[in-house]
Amino acid sequence: MQEILETPALLLDEARLQRNVERMRVRMDRLGVAFRPHVKTSKCLEVVRRQMAAGARGITVSTLKEAEEFFRAGIDDILYAVGIVPNKLHHALRLIREGCRLTLLLESVVMAEQVARHGAEHGVCYEVMIEIDTDGHRSGVKPDDPVLLDIAAALQGGARLKGVMTHAGASYDCNTPEALAAMAEQERSRCVAAATLLRNGGHACPVVSVGSTPTALSASHLEGVTEVRAGVYVFFDMVMADVGVCTTDDIAISVLCTVIGHQADQGWVITDGGWMAMSRDLGHDHHGYGMVCDSDGQPVPELGFGKANQEHGVLQWRGDAGVDLTQRFPVGGSLRILPNHACATAAQHGQYHVIPQNGGDWPVWPRFNGW
Amino acid sequence: MQEILETPALLLDEARLQRNVERMRVRMDRLGVAFRPHVKTSKCLEVVRRQMAAGARGITVSTLKEAEEFFRAGIDDILYAVGIVPNKLHHALRLIREGCRLTLLLESVVMAEQVARHGAEHGVCYEVMIEIDTDGHRSGVKPDDPVLLDIAAALQGGARLKGVMTHAGASYDCNTPEALAAMAEQERSRCVAAATLLRNGGHACPVVSVGSTPTALSASHLEGVTEVRAGVYVFFDMVMADVGVCTTDDIAISVLCTVIGHQADQGWVITDGGWMAMSRDLGHDHHGYGMVCDSDGQPVPELGFGKANQEHGVLQWRGDAGVDLTQRFPVGGSLRILPNHACATAAQHGQYHVIPQNGGDWPVWPRFNGW
Secondary structure, eight states: OGGGOOSSEEEEEHHHHHHHHHHHHHHHHHHTOEEOOBTTTTOOHHHHHHHHHTTOOSEEESSHHHHHHHHHTTOOEEEEOSOOOGGGHHHHHHHHHTTOEEEEEEOOHHHHHHHHHHHHHHTOOEEEEEEBOSSSSSSSBOTTOTHHHHHHHHOOSSEEEEEEEOOOGGGGGOOSHHHHHHHHHHHHHHHHHHHHHHHHTTOOOOEEEEOOHHHHTTOSOOTTOOEEOOOGGGTOOHHHHHHTSOOGGGOOEEEEEEEEEEEGGGTEEEESOOHHHHOSOOTTSSSTTSEEEOTTSOBOTTEEEEEEOSSOEEEEEOSOTTOOHHHHSOTTOEEEEEOSOHHHHHTTOSEEEEEOTTOSSOOEEEOOOOO | OGGGOOSSEEEEEHHHHHHHHHHHHHHHHHHTOEEOOBTTTTOOHHHHHHHHHTTOOSEEESSHHHHHHHHHTTOOEEEEOSOOOGGGHHHHHHHHHTTOEEEEEEOOHHHHHHHHHHHHHHTOOEEEEEEBOSSSSSSSBOTTOTHHHHHHHHOOSSEEEEEEEOOOGGGGGOOSHHHHHHHHHHHHHHHHHHHHHHHHTTOOOOEEEEOOHHHHTTOSOOTTOOEEOOSGGGTOOHHHHHHTSOOGGGOOEEEEEEEEEEEGGGTEEEESOOHHHHOSOOTTSSSTTSEEEOTTSOBOTTEEEEEEOSSOEEEEEOSOTTOOHHHHSOTTOEEEEEOSOHHHHHTTOSEEEEEOTTOSSOOEEEOOOOO
């Protein structure tokens, strides 16, 4: 099947996908928490169905487009994990009226008031989580900030406080088991502290939601946490390999490309897999635009991927100077590139070409993009 | 209209678009060459129609998907400007059989032989250009390399040499009028030299095709050149502003986003326009993920865009420390971001929301992505 694929094409190794899904299921069962996968990585119903079959309770989304698509496919328990803004409330309202159990996120009194007012005006009660900042990397209220109580107080009438949520994105910069375990504990303890502050203030706060792939795979216990979220674990990528929570053998997606030509004097092999196929994500800047592999997916570390144009990859030979690149990597030959960041690379494509677990034809699984 | 757009959304200023199209038309008329716009920037029929109306003769594409889409829309003179590989020949053949005047590109004897054989086997004669490397930045044969004659000799039977083509991508790293003019002259003279070598060897080489936006806008004359190609000029972007061939007032696309929240202690304004909306393209690394502007499109240089997550932009205030960011950039307020690289940013979106020249409702112009 691979021979007649037009390149570049996004490949998905189904056996690795299943192994990654199962690994997280086992881990969450041991930790005794519910799991709500973040579907922003795959944006693909076939992938998410496998996560649901492994016991996921609801999903996390990064856009209302994801909420819309997965709700239409029958998944109705959805956390929209980006701070809500006024221009999206009508879309949220429409989904809720159609039966979607959509939970919104916010981090300010002003949005809490607007959401509550919008709900009251339109006869719905929005379920709302407050975003907690447990690592200083992005959004959210500090866990000991008394404004939490003001936000909770504003959530009345057309809105109801469901819980607190955090994402320790700083875990992506860890790279030892000790640092990861410490970050997981920081994420847990600070999010639980925020819930405690709210409860002590008289607010019900049933849900405590934490997660990132590195912390989900590194936490030693999750006392006080009710659910974990993670996204990229489903495919893994070179950044996760750098962090140390997977190996290159776990990475389930790769970009198939074809050698167009060479610049022998520069040691270059030029392919039709450029930044449009890989994204511009350089990860931790250790692997250029991705890890070059042969057509079977075995890494070829002597071939760096330091340069890319829109539809051209420029691979740079760092191995034995005596190698004839035109023979070793002939025009028309295939290479596969492991992505730095699975979410970013997959988003450059409209479908996955699936290498099936049990052989046979390669199915095509569609994915969607946009908002 | 802008108020009810869900964000992030890609805006296109029609007046600027028309001005950019007209500027190139005037320039090409003065230089006395045909113009073949590269449609990889917009991938949008409405945009390309305006380029054709301004006298473009055919188009340049970076994927066979672009060739397919624009051929279906009635444009049949198409140069596919990425080196052809065997897995794409059947797609090219199908387009040609349906009446598309598709020209292929290659740079090796081995592909010349394969293309000629494929054409002969299937009863077509492929029109082929040879890629010339005039600046050492990517693909192509050096203009004085005698292998050019071997490639031309291999193009017989099912293939015919149409000409030579080059793209001086190194022009993106120039930033003075003198350097740009010198690069344009280098691109021209070396591509003409390759054509001369071929003609002296007895091969007809009617087409000499050069171009990039910076060189197209900087060449003082184009003797020996028959056509110019350029893509990004249609929208322009911050990289082109850095190169010096446009100002921020010429940039026709921007990403509309909404303020989600703040981290006052860090001087951060957080928006719903992250790298998914902007792409990960950092351009020349001068403007973070793009130039922040107010809702009318006026730059706010005190607000840097140094950090982005998938659906979060983290804008960093560099101005007066006394400013209350929650008042100056309130939650729910709009900002617009000028892209570093128009091709990369536009590719993250499925449509353009067009700010019309003459007022009225904002039309939506679809674009496509993928291969």
